[in-house]
Amino acid sequence: MGSPRLVLLFSGKRKSGKDHVTNSLQLRLGSDICAILRLSAPLKEQFALERGLDYERLLGATEYKEGFRADMIRWGEEKRRADPGFFCRIIVRGVCQPVWIISDARRRSDVDWFRSEYGAVLQTVRVVASEETRRGRGWVYTPEVDGAESECGLDRGVDFDWIITNDGDSVSLEQQLSNLTGFIHSKLGA
Ligand SMILES: Nc1ncnc2c1ncn2[C@@H]1O[C@H](COP(=O)(O)OP(=O)(O)OP(=O)(O)O)[C@@H](O)[C@H]1O
């Protein structure tokens, strides 16, 4: 396992398009260069095992996942209380690509952990979309979820290196992804 040349730590609210944007970026870079790591993957896997749920469906973007979100948040927070780096350490194990995309940072403890381990090569990226756009993608305001740390933990206090606006304008998104890809290539070439 090598150490990463670049770590891109993505965050954004529900249905802002974190998965869409990170998948598009990986398509541009190639999966041999770029790995997508999801903090929620080991969480969902273990949660699904314990509850007899469908892990693959928890990974998707459907109502199935939303039905379990509040419970998953509570379950994950218990784990993080005992060990804030618990999920971070699991997802970086054995990754050999030079560029790592973490698709779903949600808490200060996630940012702090990646800064302390990979600060020299870390870039923080915020994906934003208006509430109207997010509603069009199926977002329904749910107080116990949208008012909690899982959604609001990074609203303040992080000076993001990149902000990607994903409001449905595909030309604008392409341009923003080109800029980010250019930066990544410049770092890999250096
Ligand atoms: N630019 C876009 N063009 C077309 N569809 C998009 C775009 N951005 C997001 N979507 C769609 O909107 C839905 C939500 O996007 P996505 O799953 O990427 O959001 P997310 O931020 O990862 O959400 P969650 O936090 O709920 O997992 C998906 O069905 C996705 O395909």
Ligand SMILES: C[C@@](O)(CCOP(=O)(O)O)CC(=O)O
């Ligand atoms: C339980 C949780 O990991 C669900 C994340 O799902 P997704 O990234 O929205 O697909 C959110 C959290 O950890 O607070």
